[in-house]
Amino acid sequence: MDSLTQATLGAAIGELILGRKLGNRAIAWGAFLGTLPDLDVLFSPLLNSSWNLWWHRGPSHSLVLMILISWWLSRPLAKLWKRDKVSRSRAGWFVFAAWSTHVVIDCFTVYGTSLWWPLPWRTAWNNLFIIDPLFTAPMLVALVWLAFLRDKKQLAKRRRLNAWGLGLACLYVAFSFCMKAVADSRFDGDLARRGITPLRRFEAPTPFNTLLWRSVADCGDAFWIADVSVFDPKGEAITWTIVPKHHEALDGIGNQPEIKRLAWFSDGWFIARPNVKGAWIGDVRFGEWRTWGVKDGMVDLRLVFAWMFAKDKPGDRLIALRPDGMDVGAALGRIARRAIGDRDSWEAEPRLVGIKGSMPEPLRTVK
Helix, strand or coil: CCHHHHHHHHHHHHHHHHHHHHCHHHHHHHHHHHHHHHHHHHHHHHCCHHHHHHHCCCHHHCHHHHHHHHHHHHHHHHHHCHHHCCCHHHHHHHHHHHHHHHHHHHHCCCCCECCCCCCCCCECCCCCCCCCHHHHHHHHHHHHHHCCCCCHHHHHHHHHHHHHHHHHHHHHHHHHHHHHHHHHHHHHHHHHHHCCCCCEEEEEECCCCCCEEEEEEECCCEEEEEEEECCCCCCCCCCEEEEECCHHHHCCCCCCHHHHHHHHHHCCCEEEEEECCEEEEEEEEEEEEEEECCCCCEEEEEEEEEEEEECCCCCCCEEEECCCCCCHHHHHHHHHHHHCCCCCCCCCEEEECCCCCCCCEECEEEC
């Protein structure tokens, strides 16, 4: 998740474990340790694009490294806090708690986290968007408030405030799993009525909310993609957009190391299109930016995570393509309206755009 959330959660853990002994220093140390796993980005300039896909949320987010770092830091931290009577075991558990909670909330998103490294599996529970103010705000408000309570007589109030912040954040996580279950049942029911049994499927929340959910179903040669709000009438038909995979576009280059790493990173949730320089590849897990009105009655879909593979390019042959020039305010406004059940503001005849060297690709829908 975002760095502010990581730091806030780490600070809350710091207050929980060492606040009584260190006061506001526990908040500061917790915030620092809560963001430490994401310092893997400092090495990103040394790696090419495909290796960065392996490295980010990779070894630094693994259970193995959590244990080793906690053990390694426990001695110097216990020595630093000797006057505050912090034992080595308590210091080690503090590091482990701040580090591990960072990793756990990263697992809430669709990106995938190498919790079990060096094993190749990545963990993603898909219940929160990468930035969700409703998760972060309770902890942040509580921490800002309690940071001004420095008198020893106010320790009990500090702990209560921190417990409220953490408790509300945990309740929101539980709420997100409940909403995910509601959306999951809607998607399952609709596919069953159509007689469709996908090879696999996942659902994840759309930006900044847990009310509007996006599902991607792997139906063999194509992905079926749809959105459902928990406020949609139960049993109402869902509109699915069919996006062909066209993995044959990688014939002849599929054995290249960059393509193999990209296929591993996406866990097979990718589409491909041919290009004179090599191929365009898009990861369907992260959603798409929608643009309405470019052509009357149509909506343009541009995948958030996409790459160009230029087979003859010297150096880094995998080029990340990110959507630009998007009207973020308009898109978020439509997400909000769709989340409360307004389908007319969201659905239109879709086109896949953003494919280098290709015209917009009309997509079929099943209504």
